[in-house]
Structure formats: structure tokens, C-alpha cells
Amino acid sequence: MPELPEAETIVRGLRPNVTGRSIRKVHVHHQDLLRTDRRRFCALLQGRRFDGVQRRGKNVVLCLDDGSRLVVNLGMTGRLLVALPGERCESRHPAITFLLDHGGRLVYDDVRRFGSLDVLDRSRWRAWSQGLGPEPLSRSFTARSLRHDLGHSRTPIRSWLLDQKKIAGIGNIYANEALFLAKIHPYRPAGSLGDVETRALHRALRKILRSAVEARGTTLRDYRDPLGQQGSFGPQLAVYGREGGPCPRCGGVVMRTVFGNRSAFFCSRCQPEP
DNA sequence: CATACGTCCTGCCAGC
DNA sequence: TGCTGGCAGGACGTAT
Numbered sequence: 001m002p003e004l005p006e007a008e009t010i011v012r013g014l015r016p017n018v019t020g021r022s023i024r025k026v027h028v029h030h031q032d033l034l035r036t037d038r039r040r041f042c043a044l045l046q047g048r049r050f051d052g053v054q055r056r057g058k059n060v061v062l063c064l065d066d067g068s069r070l071v072v073n074l075g076m077t078g079r080l081l082v083a084l085p086g087e088r089c090e091s092r093h094p095a096i097t098f099l100l101d102h103g104g105r106l107v108y109d110d111v112r113r114f115g116s117l118d119v120l121d122r123s124r125w126r127a128w129s130q131g132l133g134p135e136p137l138s139r140s141f142t143a144r145s146l147r148h149d150l151g152h153s154r155t156p157i158r159s160w161l162l163d164q165k166k167i168a169g170i171g172n173i174y175a176n177e178a179l180f181l182a183k184i185h186p187y188r189p190a191g192s193l194g195d196v197e198t199r200a201l202h203r204a205l206r207k208i209l210r211s212a213v214e215a216r217g218t219t220l221r222d223y224r225d226p227l228g229q230q231g232s233f234g235p236q237l238a239v240y241g242r243e244g245g246p247c248p249r250c251g252g253v254v255m256r257t258v259f260g261n262r263s264a265f266f267c268s269r270c271q272p273e274p
Numbered sequence: 275c276a277t278a279c280g281t282c283c284t285g286c287c288a289g290c
Numbered sequence: 291t292g293c294t295g296g297c298a299g300g301a302c303g304t305a306t
Binding site: 002003006058073074075076077078112114115116162164171172173174217218219220221222223240262263 | 297298299300301
């Protein structure tokens with residue numbers, strides 16, 4: 001569900017509400033989401049203080065006062081909801097509840113339970129983060145570095161973009177939207193992109209992600225920010241979920257195909273078949 | 275090693 | 291109205 005812009009919106013919403021707060025108690029309602037034993041999970045967190053909130057790819061990262069990090073992957077339907085002291089929480093499918101020192105709560109809610117939570121110490125965090133690809137909005141992500149990373153891969157570019165080891169934070173919505181902007185067919189072998197196309201893709205990725213962050217993400221059905229608000233990028237989607245509709249650029253018909261178990265949307269005229 | 279596919283889980287919606 | 295099948299923003303394990 002949440003991709004980079006949604007995770008970034010969540011991080012920004014969490015920051016003022018949890019930074020400086022301590023964890024009084026942890027309730028685990030569904031331990032299938034934990035990457036570690038529940039007792040260990042609770043023991044590692046109870047009594048800790050949140051020192052800050054970061055994002056890595058589509059993961060929300062809560063930094064703790066002992067240098068460890070609580071890493072939350074939201075899967076398809078994960079939410080991190082905050083309830084201030086005395087407030088009711090809108091969580092319908094709570095999986096993990098963190099009771100905070102001021103009486104408020106942080107709730108990880110997830111209907112489908114595809115998400116995961118883990119506590120990593122400094123060295124495991126470093127190793128985990130290094131296993132992910134570059135941040136597409138960072139300065140070090142350039143057209144040149146992208147061209148280098150694409151290498152000679154024969155994987156369809158849409159699938160390549162979804163691989164978090166190759167590049168972090170891109171999901172199916174923004175992969176499809178960026179390829180549309182760059183006029184590249186989703187099925188093109190990643191390594192076949194030339195310099196001009198690679199520059200277009202690099203530019204398109206940054207543009208679409210920045211715009212979506214500004215709009216506080218896309219809500220198709222489930223996504224909500226920590227206060228329960230929806231993202232507003234939906235109307236700006238050009239092709240995702242618009243099968244049969246008109247291409248906003250050339251008036252052609254938006255097509256849908258399935259590969260890699262995921263839908264791909266594209267304009268058959270603007271994004272020529274490989 | 276790289277790539278392809280099924281699977282985890284629940285809810286919603288279109289179509290019959 | 292009620293049922294069924296398809297589909298969903300992700301990622302991992304296994305097979306080839």
C-alpha cells in the first residue's frame with residue numbers, strides 16, 4: 001500500500017506526536033506481524049524513548065534512545081495512528097498498540113496483516129539499510145547512477161522499479177506514473193534504456209514523488225495518515241487505475257496488462273511497445 | 275546469480 | 291438480495 005510519499009507523510013505526522021515520548025507498555029494483538037519473538041519485542045521497547053522519526057524507502061523508522069530502531073513496513077494496508085491523551089483511536093484492526101508516557105497511544109493497524117515490525121540494533125540497522133537501493137529523492141541519486149544500476153538487466157523496467165534492492169520507495173502506483181511521464185513502456189528491459197530515456201525516467205521519478213509528497217500521498221481505499229486523513233494525489237494520477245480512459249497527453253486509450261503478478265497501466269501511443 | 279510465480283490475509287465491488 | 295470471483299498500494303520463499 002503505502003509507497004514513499006505515503007510513508008513520508010506518515011513520518012511527518014508522527015514526528016511532532018511521538019518524539020520525546022516514552023513507551024510505557026506494548027500490546028501485541030497479532031504477533032504474526034513481528035519479525036521477532038513477542039516477548040523480546042516488548043522487552044526491547046518498553047521503557048524506551050522515541051528520539052526521532054525517519055523514513056527509509058517505504059519504511060517508517062522510529063529511533064529509540066538506546067540507538068536501536070523500530071522499523072515498520074506497512075505492507076498493503078498498514079497504518080500508524082496516533083491518539084492523544086483522552087482521545088479515541090479510529091483503529092478498526094489494531095495489531096500492535098504502544099501506550100505512551102503522557103497517556104496517548106501509537107497504534108499499528110493493518111487489515112490484511114502484510115506489514116511487519118522489527119527492532120534493530122545499530123549494526124543490524126546499518127546492514128538492513130545498506131541492503132536497500134538508493135533514495136530516489138536524495139542528491140546522490142542521479143541519472144548517471146541510475147544508468148549504472150540498470151546495467152544490462154533484462155527485467156521489465158516496471159518490475160525493476162518495484163525491487164527495493166534496486167531503488168527504495170517505489171511501488172506500483174508511482175512506478176506506472178513515472179514510466180508514463182517518461183514515455184517508457186513498462187515492459188521495456190531495464191538495461192535497454194538509453195541515456196536519454198534514463199534521464200527522462202530519473203526526472204519523472206523525482207517529479208512524481210515530490211508532487212505526491214506535496215499532496216500527502218494517494219488514497220485509493222485504505223491509506224490514511226496518523227490522524228486518519230486521506231492523501232489527495234489521486235486525481236493527479238494519469239494512468240494508474242484508469243484502464244480504458246483517455247491518455248491525458250495524447251488522447252489515446254490507457255491500457256492495462258498484468259505481469260509479475262501486478263497490473264501495469266500505460267498509454268499504448270505515448271509508450272510504444274519494446 | 276537473476277528472474278518468475280505463488281502465497282500470506284481480509285475486504286470490497288462488479289456482475290450475475 | 292445474495293453469492294462468487296477478481297482485485298488490491300508489498301515482499302518473501304521457492305523453483306527454474
